[in-house]
Amino acid sequence: MVRRGAHADAEPLLRAACDDGHMEAPYWLAKALRGLGRTEEAEPWLRRAVEAHPEVVRGYGGMTRLALPDPRRELAEVLTELGRAEAGAAGGCAPWPPPGRPGAAPPGPRWAGRGLRFLIPAGPAGGCAP
Structure with a gap:
């Protein structure tokens, strides 16, 4: 849904997925929030996505792993937009x-x-x- 631009439709579903502990949901919720212009609200979700990313990556193998989005890059972009760039936000x-x-x-x-x-x-x- 987020990939096709249905950010508002995806938000409640992704919030429910986050509440249920789905490891990839915080990243996609942050993408949806950014798509809705709510960048500041996306920041904590991206931080959760960055924390979960190593575990998410372990769940994939081969070339699929290489195609996974890295939430550190997205977090760095959000922090830059908010004027709060942090050292190492993009992985250093x-x-x-x-x-x-x-x-x-x-x-x-x-x-x-x-x-x-x-x-x-x-x-x-x-x-x-x-």
Whole structure:
């Protein structure tokens, strides 16, 4: 419902799902609230989604895991909109090279333009993997 823009219709159902403990519901409720222009109300739900995200990810495997939305990015956007940007809200800075791979070359732009940019970062920026 949220994906097709039925934010108002989705809100009560998603609130009920959150009350029932569905792990993915806080993220989608926050998306619905943002779609209704209630950004400030979405913030606590995104915080819950960020807390639940590691458990949600464990419930998926393979390529499906890669397609899951990361609520940290959405939380960072909300905090920026509200003028309350917090360090590390978007997950912070990943070290480069990755631990255990001291000579690793950064992933190149070979995937850019193929719709996979979100899967493989373009490389280090200021010592961090994007």
